[in-house]
Amino acid sequence: MSSLLTGRRGKKRAASPSTIPAHPQRAAEGAGGPVSANPWRTDGTAPAGPDPAFPADDAPPPQVVEWSQGSALASKAWTALLVLALVSGPVALVWTALRPEGGPVAAGTVSADQGAAAAAAERAVELTETWLRADRDDQALVASLTEASISTLPATGLTIRDSSVASVTAGDPSPTGTTWMVTVGVDVAEPAPGTTVPVRGESGDDSEASEPVLVWVRRYFQVPVLIQRPADEDEPFAVAALALPAPVPGPSGADSPGLDYPRTIPITSDAGESVAAFLGALVAGDGEITRYLRPGTAIQPVTPAPYTAVSVTSIGGSHEISDHPSDGDGTHALVTAELTRPDGEKTTAQYVLTLVARDGRWEVSGLDQTVRTEIPVAGSGDSGTE
Structure with a gap:
């Protein structure tokens, strides 16, 4: 058996997205040339030179011709290099003085963006958890996490667990900073489908009301968070949640392809x-x-x-x-x-x-x-x- 060269009969196959770089096939395979008998090499490289299993057709041996002018050419080359070094010294000094300032390093920009995204996500999760658990006595606590006004909170907060960030999207930068839209996923304890929730009576006495059967439901909430970069890189980001969490639909299910292990x-x-x-x-x-x-x-x-x-x-x-x-x-x-x-x-x-x-x-x-x-x-x- 020829290992990875065995394909499905009668079918065209695309390149596998799961091909492991540590076990590549010979580059000649894609060009229609001879293929190594061992595509699963452990050194991660294709064999150097011709494969001994496929010798060249009557290739003549290489001829070696001696050249007697090597030492003279080497002497001339060293002289030229010395002159070039003496001339390039002043030129390098002038270039160093006149060259424009370099732009920001891409890696630093990526790191800063990652830090801003993390700060936005942290504030969105904190606000969403606090808002869901809050009752009417926690109005000041919720207000401390957002710039939005708090008008109504329930008499009893919800029970939640397993908060996580579903997505973080950056808006266009502005003079006041960048607004990130963060979607937070949370498991919320809700009455099971088909069950009724006892309604508190006018007297407020619900001692005889039965507790509903609760189940965990995954819910998603979107929060806009403003991030301002500090003037000093050693200072933390300035963070402000611009609005209260908004319930939104969760991510849609993807059409999953079949697995290719036939x-x-x-x-x-x-x-x-x-x-x-x-x-x-x-x-x-x-x-x-x-x-x-x-x-x-x-x-x-x-x-x-x-x-x-x-x-x-x-x-x-x-x-x-x-x-x-x-x-x-x-x-x-x-x-x-x-x-x-x-x-x-x-x-x-x-x-x-x-x-x-x-x-x-x-x-x-x-x-x-x-x-x-x-x-x-x-x-x-x-x-x-x-």
Whole structure:
């Protein structure tokens, strides 16, 4: 088997977005030239020079011609360099004195923008949490976090949890600063759908009212926050929330593409057993993890181990593999596993790995940082990547 060169029969494939730079194929592959038998090289480089497996056709040996004028040319070159150095010295001094001031460094600008975004997000989250929890006695507390006027607050605040920033968007800079629009996501305890909320009677006595069944609902709120840069870089940003939180729709769901792991790898195969042993060492503390890693791969186990056992239920591969692989054969793998907690309860998790063969056995060469997805090929109606 030719490892990564095995494609789907009868289909055009686009370049995979999950191709790992550490395992590139030879540059000749894209040009239609000969392909290295080992595209999963561990040094991250294509072989230098011709591949010995594909010798050139009767290429004549290179001819070496001696040249007797080398020392004379070297002497002339040193003389020219010395004259150039003497002439360029005054020119460099003039350029240093007359050159225009350099513009701001891009990295510094990016860092400042990140700091402003973080300051805006922090104020938006703080205001949103305080506003949701507030009752009518907390009017001064809410007012301390925003420039907006507070007219009405409820008799009882809400119960919330798990606040996070969904998005941060910068507006156009102005003389007063830059306004950032921050969207905050919060879990809010609300009555379950179909249940009624007891209404407080005219006398205010609700002792006989039953408590509603509450469920957690994810809600989103938008807050405009003004950020002013300080004159002194060592000073903090000036921050002001310009309005109260506004409930807005949450992010819409994306059309998820299918995952591109079309080959089935049996969990009882050599590769399947290597994957199960690796995951057991990774999250269950079962054995030494380096036994299952390709040389040069550094993956540390999770400590202390959060699970007591791992059971692999399925493995999908990007390429076909065998129990008798050649060195350098490889595949990306999507592994579904059942993890057992210390209390005996089980949960399902999925890992994306890269497997590469060496000395007749399968080793893990990395936890993939991307997942392979099927991508439609323009004008073909086909999908998928190799």
